[in-house]
Amino acid sequence: MNKRLVAFFVSDRLFHIFLCVFIIGLSVGFMLLDRERYPGAMEWGTISYFVVLALFFIGLWLAVDYVRQKAFFMQVKHAIERSGDLGGSAIVQSAVTREQQLVVRLLEEQHSAYLNELGKYRRSQELHNHFVLQWVHHMKTPVSVIDMLSQDALQQMPGTKEEQKQLIESMKEEAERMTRGLEMMLYTARLDKFELDLLLKRVPLHELIRVVMNTHKRLCIRHSIFPRIEGEAWLETDEKWITVVLNQFVSNAVKYSKSKPGAKGLVFQLESFADGGGKLCVTDEGIGIAPHDMPRIFDPFFTGQNGRETGESTGMGLYLAKQVCDRLGHSLSATSELGVGTTFTVTFESRGIHLFSSK
Template identity: 30%
Template sequence: MKILLQYLKQKAKDIALYFIFAIIFGVIFYLYLLPFEALFYGIILCMSVTLGLFIYGFVRFYIKHQMLLKQIDLEEIYSLDISKSRNVIESDYQLLIDKLMKEKNELNERQTKIITEMKDYYTMWAHQIKTPISALNLMFQVLEVYPEEGSVEVKELKQELFKVDFYVDAVLQYLRLEDMSSDFKFDYYKLDSIVKQAVKKYATQFIYRKIKIELGNLDTSVLTDEKWISFVIEQLLSNAIKYTKSEGTVKIYLKETFNRNDKILVIEDTGIGINEEDLPRIFERGFTGYNGRLDKKSTGIGLYLCKKAINKLSHKISIESRYGVGTKVMIDMSSVDIIHE
């Protein structure tokens, strides 16, 4: 009954128009003194045709209503076809619905991909952080049995704690990278200050692994976001230390070019380098290459995060490397096109 009342409400204008026409014909018949039997038969015939069309329209209305109710009850809607459109407006609505459904499905696919990537990353992260935690537990056990070894073990403890801190910071930055547009604070910053802070953070790592650090002339200002460019530099320093053997060297300097406006930061190491066939894919998420197969703890996430952050900062990053010789990472901060997402 309720649905019938809704349909009558929708057709109220048509019903009112029908009675207005009937009244107009009645007035005309009256003014011209025409027999009312003819008017009566005409009204009956028109009512019969109108009633048939009304019932047909109501059946279509009811079927469409029931179909939409079933769609509403579904937990997930992937497509919606409200049968063949009767007019241009309904066709337009169908096209609009199709477009919205397509956008919704694409959004769902992107969300599923993000969730899958995040699960994979957390799995790798959990596996990675277990190593320093296990090492810490072992060291504490050794200290309990051999307290005289404390001075040696403290250095090891500090290194493992540094790794834990690094991995925790990495996972936090990974989460922020998904929506970092509101986290930007662009300004001109002293490049040497940013680099020295990063080097200071890794000072104990350089000392512990006996790696020499050389800083060139970094006296320039760059338009960037201090926090995120620091994150990138720290990730690159971590890689340089990780793949450089004892007595190796890490150099940080500005690349000399013919253009005075160029501000290209170079982080160069004398590490194991990267295979030539691996270079095109080094920024892909999860790609570890030949070096990653050698280092079972490599996750292939560091350079991916760097590339993603650099793109959002509108800088450029590139890598040159020769296996067995070393790696040179270049960050071009000459200009920045600030994009609000």
């Protein structure tokens, strides 16, 4: 590192070095001319002594200047290495020359202006998130009321016509869709504060899957989707956040399987590892995902071919599932065959939960 620093330092002063060497050479030339004009007036030893002494002072000047400015160069180098850190520019303090002092002042003013703009942006985002959270909470109340009224209508009118029953059932399904959409928005808004809403423990994933399937039971029965759980696993995760991921898997399975005729399966395969980790594979028998869409299914707002055809996709469900898994230290991947079905695989690392990302 010091060799490169010396090389940079010397290369920046090549003009001054060449100028000094030119002046020494010019002086020696005049001395030689004077010696030719007045033989014996200038000894070779004197000329040699002048050249050596001049070169010595040039070297001394370079060495002293390097020592003076070394700290500044090192700080600039460290600031560049920490370019992704907001406090990187604050490292540069050991300015020596007036030019360096102006550079430090410029960095400080730019850093202050950047922090002010960042603060404004963060306040704006906090206000926006606060508005979204408040709106979601307000909207969940009327949706819950609609659902309760639909249940009361079914219970109080057992003799209603089949068409009216179907209408009420459709209202209940739409209310459930609205509830899931509001919950997705709520959890997406909470991603920025993920670490503040985290409770890690060993969870019986097979039992949690049964709870999730019960909430989607009506839709599964209506669209002839038959879930099956294979195996058991106690895995370390956050129960609430992994439920969000499971709900997304089931919602996608229902959304992209209901258009296919006949009975469809939805298989949850659980596997435990000896080191404490495990794996969950969720396989549906839906319409599958087109191969050219697979690389982008976890991108935000990407709906793909199937989403455009069904008209129900928001492009945020799988993005949210991927973000949750990444922040919990789990890995999420997918494979699919168009017209056959899709498999989502969540791998629970034995120590990944303790190293979750703060993206």
